[in-house]
Amino acid sequence: MVLQTGAASAELPPRAPRMAAAAAAAPPAPAPPEERRxxxxxxxxxxxxxxxxxxxxxxxxxxxxxxxxxxxxxxxxxxxxxxxxxxxxxxxxxxxxxxxxxxxxxxxxxxxxxxxxxxxxxxxxxxxxxxxxxxxxxxxxxxxxxxxxxxxxxxxxxxxxxxxxxxxxxxxxxxxSNDPILSWVWSFIASIHMGPLPDRIEAANELASLARDNDRNKTIIVEEGGVPPLLKLLKETSAPDAQIAAATALHYLANDQARVQAIVNELGVQTIVQVLGDAPMRVQIQVASLVVSMAKHCPLAREDFARENAIRPLVTLLSFDMFVDDPKAGKPMQSIHSIVQINKEKESKSLGKLNSHNSYSDGSRSGSHKKDRENEKPEVKMRLKTGCAEALWMLARGSLLNSKKITETKGLLCLAKLLDEQGDLQRNCLMTIMEITAAAEANADFRRAAFKTNSPAAKSVVDQLLKVMKEIDSPSLRVPAIKSIGSLARTFPARETRVLVPLVSQLNHSHQEVATEAAISLEKFVCPDNFLCKEHARAIIESKGVPPVMILLKGSGRMQLHGLYLLCYLAISSGNSEALEQARVLTALEGADRSVAAQHPDLRELISDAIYHLKMFHAGGHPQKPSYLVEI
Structure with a gap:
């Protein structure tokens, strides 16, 4: 049997729904000539x-x-x-x-x-x-x-x-003779295709070494058909060393969208998800790294991973050997792993199209691997959790579907619990939460479903985000925590001081990015698009938020810009506040109006509106309304 080469596969168009309409309108493309036997x-x-x-x-x-x-x-x-x-x-x-x-x-x-x-x-x-x-x-x-x-x-x-x-x-x-790499690539790929298992493992490791050197080698490997045999080797469930060698080589190839698409076109996502769900822990660590590379460099790959439900095995592995308080009465402790397993079994009933060899609950091998995981060293378990958390981060980035799947598999509870960890695991979980909350900010239906006020998972996430803001003095961790809180601004009730007070305190932070992101998050609480903007504005002012905002105006760039936005929203929503008058906000905005007129026309209009509201309450008269605010 003659196997198809990777070069032919790489020419296949990416599977994307947006291409369907164009394909229907365009005349059918001529079929490529069949390759001779x-x-x-x-x-x-x-x-x-x-x-x-x-x-x-x-x-x-x-x-x-x-x-x-x-x-x-x-x-x-x-x-x-x-x-x-x-x-x-x-x-x-x-x-x-x-x-x-x-x-x-x-x-x-x-x-x-x-x-x-x-x-x-x-x-x-x-x-x-x-x-x-x-x-x-x-x-x-x-x-x-x-x-x-x-x-x-x-x-x-x-x-x-x-x-x-x-x-x-x-x-x-x-x-x-003019390109020695070509002959080496041919030899290694041929060995993976046709050699005994030890030679196949050695050849895969050699391909990984070549791919690690430079992008030209990566391109040659893909064009010469190296992806299909590597994926086939990845399926060698009886040989973990072979799986690791194949996953490592694919990981080095998957740092470019076109090469990732070549892996996707060879049905690589299905193979990867299958191995991820049922393999020894050291194999899963390397496969998780492969998922990270593919999801990071190719949005279409994230869609394919969503269709194959890669979130399920990742959350299962992330929650392995972990216990959290059950919010329901009557059960003091319950494993997230068992929750995910129950959820997985329910989903499997609706996935009858999957072949039996793609099942994650396959008998003795799954039980054996579970037992092996229990006996693994703590550092190996930590590496696996860290890799799975990073994979979830990359899959959730810009993907509403994957974000939904994480919340549907109880992933939020697991991520919230792991924020108590340290190092890369903590950071990866925090970045995953940031991506999920960003998706919730952009989609009202998802926001209402995943971050309901009475949701134990949502409450746990918010509590942990506030804990990071208060206790961890690391800008690289505080910034995503602050962004996440800002993305959830519309989910909090009126005068939510539990969240607003810690956010206001970040305005005084010595690190410029932390203070700027705090201002941006507070903007989302008090902007007119937020139904409770007036209540939130009063709470911020009562939390002594005006003086640090005035300090932001003395900065430059993004810090000054978002300080102005926040100050304008506060003035528009609570223009009658004495704190605004005492801080001489009117004078500051009048000076800013002259300096930002040329660079930010939209901000100039916002400043004029804020000045009007302040004068109406504090100037003792009835100032003229800006022309763009006069009702027609």
Missing amino acids: IEDELSHPIMLSERVRSAVDEAESFKSECSELGRQVDRLSQMLRSLVRFTTSAQSLYDRPVRRVAADVSRHLERALALARKCKHQSILRRVVTITSAADFRKLGGLLDASAGDLKWLLSVLGSDGKGGGGIELSLPPIA
Whole structure:
């Protein structure tokens, strides 16, 4: 059976719903020409060699040169026939180098045929017009020797002795003399296709080493069809070392959208999710890293992972060996893992289309792996949790569907609990929460479903975010916690001092980014789009939020800009507050109105509106309403 190469797969269009309309409107594209069978590719040079032999036998000039030419062609013919016998009997064949070498041999044999025919009996005039010299034979002889070297290398790589693979061959064939990487890639891919398991593992590790070096090597590996055999090796459930080697190589390839798409086009997502759900822990660690790379560099891959429900095994692994308080009465403790397992079993009833070998609850292997996980070292468990948390972060980034799936699998409870950890695990969980809350901010239905006021998971997340803000003095952690609170601004009830007071305190932070993000989050509480903006504005002012905002105005860039936005919203929602008058907010906004007029026209209008509200309450008169606010 001849396997398809990765280069052909890489040309497939990405599967995206938005392309459906365009595809319907456009005329159908012509079908690509079918690739000829490998036997047909090899029969052409064999036929040419026979014609050359006939022409050599009929030659009447340059007989010694033609005799040598015939000897070279006979050697090529014998090697070609050996190659045909092997390709017809091989159960699995890596045909990419075979086609390239066969095409080169055919070109050289065509030149040999043309030269031999010139040596037949011809008229004197024809001999004068057609000049043939010994140099032509020497040049052609070098080309035929190169073809013989290519065929010899090819037979050694493929294993023409019928033992199922010739091992890794690092010699350099003439066809790849200008690009040694190409021959190495061919040799490694052929070994993964056809070699015994130890050779397949070694070849996968060698491909990973090449891919780690530079992007050009990565592109060659994908174009020469390296992805399908690596995915096949990843399925070797009885050989964890093989799975790790394949996952590592794919991980190094998956740092570019086009290469990730090549993996997706080979149905790689299904294989990855299957292995992720049912493999030893050290395999799962490497596969989680592969998910991170693919989701990070390709939005379409995130969609495919969502369709295959990669969130389920990731949350299950993240919650392994973890217990949290059950919010329901009557059950003091319950494992998140058991919750996820119950949820998984319910979902499996609606996934009858999945084959039995894709099931995550497959008998003895799952039980054995679970027992192995329980006996693993704590540092190995931590690596797995950290990798799964990062995978969830990348999958949730910009994906409403994946964010929904995380909340549906009780993932929020798990993420909230793990915020008590330290290091990369804590940061990855925090970044995942930030992406989920950003999706909730952009989608009202999801926000209402996942972050209801009485939701134990939502309450736990908010409590942990506030804990990070108060207790962890690290800007890299405080900033995503502050952003998450801001994204949930519309979910909090009126005068939510439990959240607003800690946010206001961040305005005084010495780190500029922390203070700026706090201002941005508070904007979301008091902007007119928030139904409770007036109540939140009064709570911020009562929490002594005006003085630190005035300090932000003395900064520059984003800090000053968002300080102005926040101050304007406070003035518009609570213009009659004495705290605003005492802080001389009116004077500050009038000065800012002149400085930002050119750079931020929208902010200028907002400042004018805020000045109008302040004058209306504090100037003792009835100021003229800005023209853009006058009702028509």
